[in-house]
Amino acid sequence: MEDFEPTLIAFVCNWCTYTAADLAGTSRLTYPQNVRLIRVMCTGMVDPQYVIKAFLEGVDGVLVSGCHPGDCHYINGNFKARRRIKLLKEILPRFGFQEERLRLTWIGASDGIQFAETIRAMVAQIKTLGPSQARLKMVI
């Protein structure tokens, strides 16, 4: 498992976490390159189906990250996102995806450092879990 490099998908809100990721880049903070960012206008638009699709296509982890409570540019999209993550955390582990593979964080636009740390932590955690079952098996 030494050379296992997980693939992560991060759905990041345009107004905060995406900006934080950008800031991390321009500040030359290093973080693992395992993550593919998908910029969305708000975490409230991340339908559970996209998270499920990502997992079934074999990603090892999914991060959804948006504005802190009170800061959502669409007022409450992040609160709706939190309920959907709660829902997914009931469904995905039930079918063998460990709960740690799905994360929700609030990372503000100026938190480049926190963004880099979050990705580092997530990659490290998922390395210990190993590759997702969807990578190994024939999925229908």
Place this chain on the structure above:
Amino acid sequence: MAMTARIDVTGQDLLASLRQFLRAILELQDIRAILVPRHLPMNNAVMPALVTDPDCLEGVDPLAPAFPMNAAKIVSRLTGKPMGAQVAAILRPCEIRAFIELVKLKQGRTEEVVLIGIDCLGAYQNKDYLRFAGEDGAHATVRFYQSVLTGRGTRIDGVDLAPACRACEYPVASNADITIGLFGIEFDDHLIVQSQSVRGEAVLKQLNLEQTVEPTARRETIAALVAQRTAQRDEMLAQTRAGTENLAKMTTYFARCVNCYNCRVACPVCYCKECVFVTDVFNHDPYQYLRWATRKGVIKMPTDTLFYHMTRLAHMSTACVGCGQCSNACPNDIPVMEVFRSVAQATQKAFDYEAGRHIDEDPPLAVFREDEFAEVVGMSLQTGRQA
């Protein structure tokens, strides 16, 4: 406040008594039609029928162990927009619970419908019912209710209730305007009707039925039935969980699925007017399939089978009432309901919600609170729960 009245039964002919009761309702000034299962003149089919002429009540049969569809969808169609008249609908408890979910989703209204919930004796799967009904559907119904109500059970001629019904812990309606009681009653002498709402009471009052009291045996009979069903349910869910606990097992479970989406069409609470799976959202470019196949050497076609089922679980499991129509509709006999109920139990519990329980409870994914579910935010290695 609940009013209890009796409907006389002669010669053990429950259907004749029920028809008489429905006729009296249909003759009321303010009720223009009754939605009720009826034998069609053709091919022994039992289907929901909208009856306005009392003489067309012949053939009406709410006791047949036939459940071709969840009629909540029909009530939704009849009440989604104003009709300008009142309709009474004779429904199974799971149809009422599904209708309540649809009302919350603004796909039905209660204003113009009197919900009449009949004690549910259960139903056979479609194929089993056809075989059981044979040439004489009406006679088959008599055999069925006599067997069930005299305690000889639901299994007749080697056929038993659909798995959903065997595991159904709601055989008696709790959100109706009026209920028709069969369990725990001297059914060769009378049935009982009870009001559960002001509207129901107003209807019953106009019928001038003889009032009575609920026999004590009724509560006990129902409690015993619910206990037995709950035990069956728990066994079924435990087995299903073990049989689908990872992708390899899910792949086996749904191996015969052809992505026909019949289960979604049959589902009373799949509320989208246009399901994402019939749009182009996941209609991939031809070359994409080749890329997937190249990556793994082989992929099963059509793709996205588990994706479809898991997405539907995410979209509607909090509203699942467990009626089993998904399994009933599957051309390949996949036990769909079992998986959906097993997940629904968890997702509904997570939001302290129960589908169909109360019309004033908001669907969990339509609302939020600011201070909740802090445990799902952040990076901590919580989780005692292992996959």
